Amino acid sequence: MTTTETAAVEPMSLAGRTFNSRLFVGTGKYPDHATMTAALDASGAEVITVAVRRERLYNEQGESLLDAIDTSRYTILPNTAGCFDPEDAVRVSRLGREILEQMGNPGASWVKLEVLGDKKTLLPDPTGTLEACKTLVADGFQVLCYSSDDPIAALRLKEAGAASVMPAGSPIGSGQGILNPANIVLILDLLKEHDPTYPVIVDAGVGTASDVTLAMELGADGVLLNTGIAHAQDPVRMAHAMRHALDAGLLAYRSGRIAKRKYASASSPWEGVIAHIPGE
Amino acid sequence: MTTTETAAVEPMSLAGRTFNSRLFVGTGKYPDHATMTAALDASGAEVITVAVRRERLYNEQGESLLDAIDTSRYTILPNTAGCFDPEDAVRVSRLGREILEQMGNPGASWVKLEVLGDKKTLLPDPTGTLEACKTLVADGFQVLCYSSDDPIAALRLKEAGAASVMPAGSPIGSGQGILNPANIVLILDLLKEHDPTYPVIVDAGVGTASDVTLAMELGADGVLLNTGIAHAQDPVRMAHAMRHALDAGLLAYRSGRIAKRKYASASSPWEGVIAHIPGE
Amino acid sequence: MTTTETAAVEPMSLAGRTFNSRLFVGTGKYPDHATMTAALDASGAEVITVAVRRERLYNEQGESLLDAIDTSRYTILPNTAGCFDPEDAVRVSRLGREILEQMGNPGASWVKLEVLGDKKTLLPDPTGTLEACKTLVADGFQVLCYSSDDPIAALRLKEAGAASVMPAGSPIGSGQGILNPANIVLILDLLKEHDPTYPVIVDAGVGTASDVTLAMELGADGVLLNTGIAHAQDPVRMAHAMRHALDAGLLAYRSGRIAKRKYASASSPWEGVIAHIPGE
């Protein structure tokens, strides 16, 4: 008999720290701060992403993001969204670190590295991302590195010292889910081959809960998403959905699913049937 | 702004009764009774299916199913598994009712109707199922009716008075999940057209958690499964997974997911970017 | 060494006759008769479907279908499209036979039987189709029977004497292709189990050439389509495409495709490589 003491989802190790939640959520695109904070809470996330942007010097904008969020509660992960070359991504990474150090936030040495290749797809530039990753690792950053789902591109980022490689399921904000599960599996194979706890986080493209469940069932360590919650009609409820979806996928992955069979396999016994069975 | 007071999943109405859980689980194929009862508990199910079989008159079999289960806790839904013609299915339905009436179980007037067409696929015979459904409805049964995913076959069963139509995602025990989501959507369209609360439960073929999430995201009212839990390497953990998966899918369906887009949509604002953006 | 004398596609036996083409095309929805006849020619079809409709008694309509087509060239297969109950389908079948007998066309005893279940999906009613099929077989028809992709519904039609069962890939005219290849495979398994030459023709839903190729690769004996050609922007060119697609699929099915592998298998030899191979 196989039993389980508990359905608890084991914590995840990332960049030297431990997290109970494997869901990483963005803070962009919410209709308002109240919805955002309620959705962050509902998601159970412990790490949230933010962008680094110019202060608006002349027009007042009301409450700032940092006023809205209880920053003591979250590891704040600054991204380099909007950067198309490695130099800009390194500059933005350092600016983000500078702010988070002032705040004493544990995300200070972390960066979600994006070096984009194209404005229509927002897919990463493999060579530019690799170059920026190397520079940032040398500069002491914990680099959580956005990648395409190209297995070799992902492997090179791990080799360059990324704390986590984060392959896209599909283009950012596209809601297409995981277009190529086989590539995610190859990434997991290559990056975890001699390093089974190396964290791989599926980032980008999640549209709905089943995308998250699938990512975890493939063996990913976590999922990062933003638009799928923020632009849902009911973001807070969708945040709950995503949290359940992640637990569902992780538990299912750990449970050893049944193999797929072409034909049926009866759930009820044939023995003791009182009906006429054809051919018997 | 859209908010949600709670992430509670609304109850489901079925055959005149109300259930908090939308997961219906079988009791077959478990390695032992202790694993089964722990898995039933973990699943959160309120309705469980059983089969009607000959008493073993001569060889003692230890603890019976009814000894193992706290029958006061569950609605027990007897099935007609193993029946290949409508007459046998009607006989078995009446035998199941007879036993459950003795027990005072609320499942006494319910039956999970299966009239199978073939031993390899265990897919239902559309004409035989329809005939048995009519007879059982006339005899006062609440018929929860196993169907293929053929939309017209499903519609005819509803018209015949089935309390719920339960289309197969794929063959019983095959673990192939939902092979034709478009057909499930057509079934939901046809059966709920003027009757939006009519319950449609995806039954059969579920292999892992994301199958359940997908079923609910399509708009199903519930999911019935057995092998996906009972034959997982860790059935109890998988039962937890399935429960989360159902909540994830239902919440996501209610949340209004984002539309799929071909191209990306940035999560972070373009305004205030300090990096060089190509073409700008 | 395996060689092939020729790439010729073997003829198909259907309802006691032999055809070189396995593509069956409809004559509806063309922009004009000239496009239709050119498309029929390009398709290579030997059997074409037509509908039975009221003569327009008062408003002249120019050239009729039978004037436009060289009827000596084709087996004309009348359908029962538009019929929703078995009685009407039988009436229409007999009317079609009456006309084709007057013409001396070999399709006179043939019918493409459709008994529809619903106007939105135009999917067949399984019970009504089965009843009409039995009546028409008893009346001497060669019944080419439109079915859903429900394997048992298809099997019952064969057992009732249908000359061919023709499962839908997806709803008529929807262009969704083959939504559930696994069901087509189950149909082929069940219907050909002890009768390997029994003809199964995929009918309905074809949108483009690869749908036809896939149908044949699954093991179907032929494909019937109409809208995919008639409503393409260039119907004649699409008819050529469909003809190539059918040959491609049939030849591939007969060629024994390679198995799918998770990992790569080099096309060029490793032996004699002058480059440095990692780990060697």
Added chain:
Amino acid sequence: MTTTETAAVEPMSLAGRTFNSRLFVGTGKYPDHATMTAALDASGAEVITVAVRRERLYNEQGESLLDAIDTSRYTILPNTAGCFDPEDAVRVSRLGREILEQMGNPGASWVKLEVLGDKKTLLPDPTGTLEACKTLVADGFQVLCYSSDDPIAALRLKEAGAASVMPAGSPIGSGQGILNPANIVLILDLLKEHDPTYPVIVDAGVGTASDVTLAMELGADGVLLNTGIAHAQDPVRMAHAMRHALDAGLLAYRSGRIAKRKYASASSPWEGVIAHIPGE
């Protein structure tokens, strides 16, 4: 009305030359030379790929590849298979050119560039491929460049001067077909945006005919494959299948396929139906 004078497939321009066939086939893995030459003939290919390997100095090997093939008939495209770093790929490219120049073959300045990243997946290394591509373009080569299906990796190779970018549908020899059609479409969008005749050839992963048809329907200019033919049970027949499949896909792409619809669209007219139509 749209008509077509002919079903002829228009020729393809590649590296300054024009080809009637868009199918590019390898010469590896055949059971024997006779099967290979028959398959090459059946495929209709005008360009065939070869590998550069050490002469076997001591053990005689019978007829060589160049003895078996009528080299005057084909453009011979040497590959850099087996190279894992850009320096080796450049060496091998130059060696191939040296041989083909001696033979006076038009493939002398051409190379199928592969810089592999990993032995299990044989997927390309994006950075190494880009570096080798730049070197070879500067050295006067026409570089037909194997790429992953990462849209930005592909775009960078075009920008580096590749004569064609050749994205993998799936790993070499895996027979998995095109795992991510959306990425192929993005590649076509990005590479053809201001240059619609830029040739994109799907290379690797083709298992059967419908994979080729699909590639062309997505808008690819051609397909390169080897194992799908060479390891089929009947390679010559499969070569015929692949040729038909390519024509089918190209013609279908040029024909403007029908849009997919959720619901049905009747092929036969509703007007003049003599049957009872529900609701009318």
Added chain:
Amino acid sequence: MQIIVNGAPEEHPDGLSISDLLHAHNLSAVPCAVEVNKNLVRKPQHDEHTLQEGDTVEIVSLVGGG
């Protein structure tokens, strides 16, 4: 007498045969089939079959279809 032909009422003299009706509609030479009150009347019977007041007649031919 009045009969219904292809869904529309028509006035015809008593004693009208199916052949007469087809002739009246210029359909004598056209491949078509005729049903009276939902029963097929085959071509050899067209001359002798006399239509009655209130009969419902369907005259059908083949059109483009799929």
Added chain:
Amino acid sequence: MQIIVNGAPEEHPDGLSISDLLHAHNLSAVPCAVEVNKNLVRKPQHDEHTLQEGDTVEIVSLVGGG
């Protein structure tokens, strides 16, 4: 007399009621249902229903199933 119970022949004295049969198999206290010649005999009739030579009896209960 001989009857068939759950597929196997059994010898019993004439006049055997269903209740007697269940008692003989130690099933009196167990939730089960009984069919004679494919017709359900409900529990309140178990005492009075006398089995006949050649009857086919099915005694069923509930087991794990899906």
Added chain:
Amino acid sequence: MQIIVNGAPEEHPDGLSISDLLHAHNLSAVPCAVEVNKNLVRKPQHDEHTLQEGDTVEIVSLVGGG
């Protein structure tokens, strides 16, 4: 002197430190980071770092992003 701050020209007196600039924009107490000519100037240097004619300054903070 003129400097470029967040993309727009500003006039300031000579000898302006970064701290002065932040003060002028009411940003002294706000978590932000400052770059001069694409080089980060960390907070402890804000008092002592004197801006020069033509400097390009970026003052950034954190906003919602994904």
Added chain:
Amino acid sequence: MQIIVNGAPEEHPDGLSISDLLHAHNLSAVPCAVEVNKNLVRKPQHDEHTLQEGDTVEIVSLVGGG
């Protein structure tokens, strides 16, 4: 002198040209390419290029590949 040819050591007299080496291996008439110490030596130089002790030579041709 010893040289490495296609991965294996070979003994040859000093002053050996590439043409000599190809001749020794019966490859004079075969389409092939030669690399010495990872540098291609094109065919017109085969007569004049004299190999040195310790040279690594690759002689390659075309084989079936994809």
